[in-house]
Amino acid sequence: AQKVTQAQTEISVVEKEDVTLDCVYETRDTTYYLFWYKQPPSGELVFLIRRNSFDEQNEISGRYSWNFQKSTSSFNFTITASQVVDSAVYFCALISLLTGGGNKLTFGTGTQLKVEL
Amino acid sequence: SQTIHQWPATLVQPVGSPLSLECTVEGTSNPNLYWYRQAAGRGLQLLFYSVGIGQISSEVPQNLSASRPQDRQFILSSKKLLLSDSGFYLCAWVPSLSRQDTQYFGPGTRLTVL
Numbered sequence: 493a494q495k496v497t498q499a500q501t502e503i504s505v506v507e508k509e510d511v512t513l514d515c516v517y518e519t520r521d522t523t524y525y526l527f528w529y530k531q532p533p534s535g536e537l538v539f540l541i542r543r544n545s546f547d548e549q550n551e552i553s554g555r556y557s558w559n560f561q562k563s564t565s566s567f568n569f570t571i572t573a574s575q576v577v578d579s580a581v582y583f584c585a586l587i588s589l590l591t592g593g594g595n596k597l598t599f600g601t602g603t604q605l606k607v608e609l
Numbered sequence: 610s611q612t613i614h615q616w617p618a619t620l621v622q623p624v625g626s627p628l629s630l631e632c633t634v635e636g637t638s639n640p641n642l643y644w645y646r647q648a649a650g651r652g653l654q655l656l657f658y659s660v661g662i663g664q665i666s667s668e669v670p671q672n673l674s675a676s677r678p679q680d681r682q683f684i685l686s687s688k689k690l691l692l693s694d695s696g697f698y699l700c701a702w703v704p705s706l707s708r709q710d711t712q713y714f715g716p717g718t719r720l721t722v723l
Binding site for chain 1: 641643650652653655658660668697699701703710711712713714715716717719
């Protein structure tokens with residue numbers, strides 16, 4: 493069975509600090525895909541990144557970076573120089589196939605990030 | 610470009626009343642469509658998914674049902690709401706049957722059952 497663990501329930505930082513959100517996953521698939529989504533107070537889930545299991549290169553997008561390590565089954569997310577607008581709940585997710593077709597996201601429980609002035 | 614809509618944005622309903630939530634996708638054909646529920650405490654649970662018109666699969670037994678009367682329309686229904694049905698309902702779509710394709714989410718419907 494697929495499982496995603498986000499051990500950090502809530503993190504509070506002061507603006508301009510760097511922050512890392514942890515994600516640990518479990519899967520028996522040899523090919524799989526990992527995702528990060530952001531959920532601001534408005535509620536909509538915003539897609540941030542998709543990473544496949546064959547690509548272990550770290551990725552950077554502006555202030556965001558992701559560290560994927562298959563050896564430790566982790567896919568951590570770092571925000572550099574955090575801003576108040578980064579305050580949101582962040583979800584890590586793992587994809588699995590559905591028997592009827594299509595795919596299914598297994599989500600972690602999310603990490604609430606609060607960035608204060 | 611593709612857009613996903615959900616209606617209504619918020620809803621307050623009494624226990625025992627019926628429910629109908631609508632999700633529509635624009636700018637794509639034959640998408641896979643999904644209904645998720647996020648209860649208080651934030652976990653996201655897949656309720657239903659559909660790979661085509663009239664094709665509905667249920668992930669979790671509920672007093673809820675889903676229908677897909679048109680290619681880009683996905684409806685979540687209930688004949689009699691329970692207090693436990695309160696939550697935030699999200700619709701999502703995937704542009705193809707490819708396993709790795711990203712799910713994109715709608716703005717959600719916040720349902721309160723009193």
